[in-house]
Amino acid sequence: MSIDKETARRVAKLARIAVPDDRLDALAGEFNAILGFVEQLQEVDVAGVEPMVSVTPMRLKRRDDVVTDGGQPQKILANAPDAREGFFAVPKVVE
Amino acid sequence: MNDLTDLTIADARDALRRGDTTAAELTDAHLEAVETAGALNAFVHRTPEIAREQARAADARLKGGDTPAMCGIPIGVKDLFCTRGVPSQAGSRILEGFRPEYESTVTTRLFEAGSVMLGKLNMDEFAMGSSNETSVYGDAVNPWRATGSDAPLTPGGSSGGSASAVAARLCLGALGTDTGGSIRQPAAFTGTVGIKPTYGRVSRWGIVAFASSLDQAGPMTRTVRDAAIMLGAMAGHDPKDSTSADVAVPDFEAMLTGDIRGQVIGIPGEYRMEGMPAEIDTLWQQGIEMLRDAGAETRDISLPHTKYALPAYYVIAPAEASSNLARYDGVRFGHRAKLAPGDGITEMYEKTRAEGFGPEVQRRVMVGTYVLSAGFYDAYYNRARQVRALIKRDFDEAFAAGVDAILTPATPSAAFPLGAMADADPIRMYLNDVFTVTVNLAGLPGVAVPAGLDDDGLPLGLQLIGRPWEEGALLNVARCLEERAGFVARPEKWW
Numbered sequence: 001m002s003i004d005k006e007t008a009r010r011v012a013k014l015a016r017i018a019v020p021d022d023r024l025d026a027l028a029g030e031f032n033a034i035l036g037f038v039e040q041l042q043e044v045d046v047a048g049v050e051p052m053v054s055v056t057p058m059r060l061k062r063r064d065d066v067v068t069d070g071g072q073p074q075k076i077l078a079n080a081p082d083a084r085e086g087f088f089a090v091p092k093v094v095e
Numbered sequence: 096m097n098d099l100t101d102l103t104i105a106d107a108r109d110a111l112r113r114g115d116t117t118a119a120e121l122t123d124a125h126l127e128a129v130e131t132a133g134a135l136n137a138f139v140h141r142t143p144e145i146a147r148e149q150a151r152a153a154d155a156r157l158k159g160g161d162t163p164a165m166c167g168i169p170i171g172v173k174d175l176f177c178t179r180g181v182p183s184q185a186g187s188r189i190l191e192g193f194r195p196e197y198e199s200t201v202t203t204r205l206f207e208a209g210s211v212m213l214g215k216l217n218m219d220e221f222a223m224g225s226s227n228e229t230s231v232y233g234d235a236v237n238p239w240r241a242t243g244s245d246a247p248l249t250p251g252g253s254s255g256g257s258a259s260a261v262a263a264r265l266c267l268g269a270l271g272t273d274t275g276g277s278i279r280q281p282a283a284f285t286g287t288v289g290i291k292p293t294y295g296r297v298s299r300w301g302i303v304a305f306a307s308s309l310d311q312a313g314p315m316t317r318t319v320r321d322a323a324i325m326l327g328a329m330a331g332h333d334p335k336d337s338t339s340a341d342v343a344v345p346d347f348e349a350m351l352t353g354d355i356r357g358q359v360i361g362i363p364g365e366y367r368m369e370g371m372p373a374e375i376d377t378l379w380q381q382g383i384e385m386l387r388d389a390g391a392e393t394r395d396i397s398l399p400h401t402k403y404a405l406p407a408y409y410v411i412a413p414a415e416a417s418s419n420l421a422r423y424d425g426v427r428f429g430h431r432a433k434l435a436p437g438d439g440i441t442e443m444y445e446k447t448r449a450e451g452f453g454p455e456v457q458r459r460v461m462v463g464t465y466v467l468s469a470g471f472y473d474a475y476y477n478r479a480r481q482v483r484a485l486i487k488r489d490f491d492e493a494f495a496a497g498v499d500a501i502l503t504p505a506t507p508s509a510a511f512p513l514g515a516m517a518d519a520d521p522i523r524m525y526l527n528d529v530f531t532v533t534v535n536l537a538g539l540p541g542v543a544v545p546a547g548l549d550d551d552g553l554p555l556g557l558q559l560i561g562r563p564w565e566e567g568a569l570l571n572v573a574r575c576l577e578e579r580a581g582f583v584a585r586p587e588k589w590w
Binding site for chain 1: 407449468
């Protein structure tokens, strides 16, 4: 279950974090230390135990399916690094 | 009258009601204390204009006889809370420049009760850390120093700025948040009181999310009574947080009767860790004696899955973090990396997150991504959630057997020097939360109470764990402990 450099590269890619090539070995080492630590969980007898979904036994409240908010594009865009003409702007996505 | 910064929240409230002082005077005294405490690096965004304006409004209310308990009380707010128009960065570079257009539910409630915000407080980046050393603002510093030393110590983390500010008398109380111990560990390191309420007691709306199934906000104060007062003003159902519970909020302060005769306090054997310093064990024993002296019965109990709590946490918390932190993509708010010619949207995400997240946050996001990835989900994430169910079952069984509260050490050591863990394995830092993390996994209320000093003159805390929704009863036990511990030491001013 040891993580190698290629796995570290793949995980960084999945997480959308640019990691320079010369950092990948060290990163794999850190992953292995953490995953080695959590490996202890395999010792526990979990037969028949439901994975916890909610720590307090409660039913999620329901609300009416109606619009309760909106109409404030300026506020929504106020913190955007790049907003133009009422939209978030990003680099070209489709060629 | 500079003793204004020495008041408790309860004293200040009573003085304000009597007209012995004003919110404006209280606020000015604290603003001055903040101004001269730069060396602690606790307040990272100061808001004196807001504070003075809120103090004026509070004085007007007080004159009119409208006197909620927190009216006119100067507080500090952890940087994790979104506060309208005020930087709210979660201690991260990726939220540089972010000024929310909205106010968190907890700060809204406190402001509606008349509280005065002095500014935002330092913290570990995205609340990930136990020493306040992962912050983009630099380390917060503990006002306490070891006897005969001027080496700067950690105030703990992640609510390090909150703990430092309260201990140093920069504010009467502060907001913290606790995902694995981030209120209780810093409280223990600074000789202050910090309570993590039952999961769902306090709304998470408007608090930057780390691990949503574990995060809870709570007060950090200098006395148990103050924690009861401040928690009362923060708690309650909020339709904007679907996990906030529709449970009535009692008058926590009124429940501090000081009478715990006949209550059963569980002492879990599994918390006696190998290699635990003798002084922590001694303190724990003293705590047991104090509660017996108060008329409680102490009983040895077993919480057999305790040792698996940290490993389960280091699967569940990173998994939830990887999902929560996916929103930081450089599109809607915060930092965006400068792009090279030809860079597309994927490069924008990857460069933005590489520049914006510090090393610990990157590590946890990637660990979370890994444990949730195809092929590993069952082995890690589902198994951790099964173990979490067993940890909760341990507590349920103890409470069902008649235990009212559980007494444990709060931390495995006193505050350590800043930088001491720089070259250590990340796991060593994670061990700071060994006594606190079970409580988050089980969703229970837990409070750290200052109980003594170690051989170097540094504060040590004990933790009490309560039944769900019984913060009032828990604080009452904490009050008995506080009273008997008689903790009056305070850091000598050097800053």
